[in-house]
Amino acid sequence: MPQHFSALRILTFRLLALLGLALLVASCQPAAPGSGPASAAGTPGTLTVYSGRTEALVGPLLDRFRRETSIDIRVRYGDSAELAAAILEEGANSPADVFFAQDAGALGAIANRNLLAALPDSTLNKVDPRFRSANRNWVGVSGRARVVVYNPQSVQDQQLPDSVLGLTDPVWRGRVGWAPTNSSFQAFVTALRRTEGEDVARRWLEGMRQNQTKSFANNTAIVQAVASGEIDLGLVNHYYLFAIQKDQGAISARNYHPRDGRAGAMINVAGAGILATSNNQEAARRFLDYLLSPESQTYFTTQTFEYPLLQGLPQPQGAAPIDQIKTPNIDLGSLADLDATLRMLRDVGAL
Ligand SMILES: [Fe+2]
Numbered sequence: 001m002p003q004h005f006s007a008l009r010i011l012t013f014r015l016l017a018l019l020g021l022a023l024l025v026a027s028c029q030p031a032a033p034g035s036g037p038a039s040a041a042g043t044p045g046t047l048t049v050y051s052g053r054t055e056a057l058v059g060p061l062l063d064r065f066r067r068e069t070s071i072d073i074r075v076r077y078g079d080s081a082e083l084a085a086a087i088l089e090e091g092a093n094s095p096a097d098v099f100f101a102q103d104a105g106a107l108g109a110i111a112n113r114n115l116l117a118a119l120p121d122s123t124l125n126k127v128d129p130r131f132r133s134a135n136r137n138w139v140g141v142s143g144r145a146r147v148v149v150y151n152p153q154s155v156q157d158q159q160l161p162d163s164v165l166g167l168t169d170p171v172w173r174g175r176v177g178w179a180p181t182n183s184s185f186q187a188f189v190t191a192l193r194r195t196e197g198e199d200v201a202r203r204w205l206e207g208m209r210q211n212q213t214k215s216f217a218n219n220t221a222i223v224q225a226v227a228s229g230e231i232d233l234g235l236v237n238h239y240y241l242f243a244i245q246k247d248q249g250a251i252s253a254r255n256y257h258p259r260d261g262r263a264g265a266m267i268n269v270a271g272a273g274i275l276a277t278s279n280n281q282e283a284a285r286r287f288l289d290y291l292l293s294p295e296s297q298t299y300f301t302t303q304t305f306e307y308p309l310l311q312g313l314p315q316p317q318g319a320a321p322i323d324q325i326k327t328p329n330i331d332l333g334s335l336a337d338l339d340a341t342l343r344m345l346r347d348v349g350a351l
Helices: 002-028 055-069 080-093 104-111 164-168 183-196 198-210 219-228 239-248 281-291 294-304 332-336 338-347
Strands: 046-051 072-077 098-101 139-150 176-178 233-237 254-256 267-274
Touching: 046 055, 046 080, 046 281, 055 072, 055 281, 055 294, 080 098, 080 104, 098 104, 098 281, 104 183, 104 267, 104 332, 139 183, 139 219, 139 239, 139 294, 164 198, 176 219, 183 198, 183 233, 183 267, 183 332, 183 338, 198 338, 219 233, 219 239, 233 239, 267 281, 267 332
Parallel strands: 046 072, 046 098, 176 233
Antiparallel strands: 098 267, 139 233, 139 254, 139 267
């Protein structure tokens, strides 16, 4: 009996030890993506979208997707650069399935760290190669053209310089407006650095400052200042003019796409990519295809006057046809280097 007893004790002890070891091993396993509350990289059946586009704009589109697919969507709204920073910090534990950014640079910042999944050709091929990642891991959804908005009462078409680089000429002294805090302006400066080099970009910014370029808080204020005659030209995106005219009727302002087709004529995109860590790849791909459907594309065109990127659709009312705009040969994903642009803008006193 004592022998029996001790054998049982040893067996019990061994069983407990094994159980303890099993628990210890289980607790030491790195959490698989998607498991555990802190690392919910996609809850199956629920798509988590980080959106750099506002709720007012994309809310109705998301509602229609929910109705049509029965896939639920959770959204974190924010500034595109801040959302990109959040995804970089969250890394493999990011709950995001999809990143819908307002500019390609924010997508490039994520793509550069290999955090985006490759997209199928069927999705990528919906848009012109100019408007998607060269590495095939994000796709443009709508187009946002840089323009010079001008007042036709004070500037004749033929007086407009071929390039924004020409705006440092003394003839434009005190007559031009820009919005240095605007992210589209900053993306343009990054494009200028990439296409013309750091020195040319810096000298241009200094020249513009010396030429008494006026700073505005945003692009809407610039277009209104042009229409009122406070300034004659402004560096903005193409759709502000149309948005203001929708509200106020015709104003004395026109868009000019610089003839030289360099950085000042760039067409940036709002676009989307799928996180490589997402457990919802299939639903995420459906969502991207949904954003590129004729209905969603037309929604952006009519709501924001942005260019549809799915080919063959009507252009925003009043806008130059996108295939007639000469644009620089630049990989939009390479506009990720925002920090150096901000440093340069501060160095020259523009920020
Ligand atoms: Fe904008």
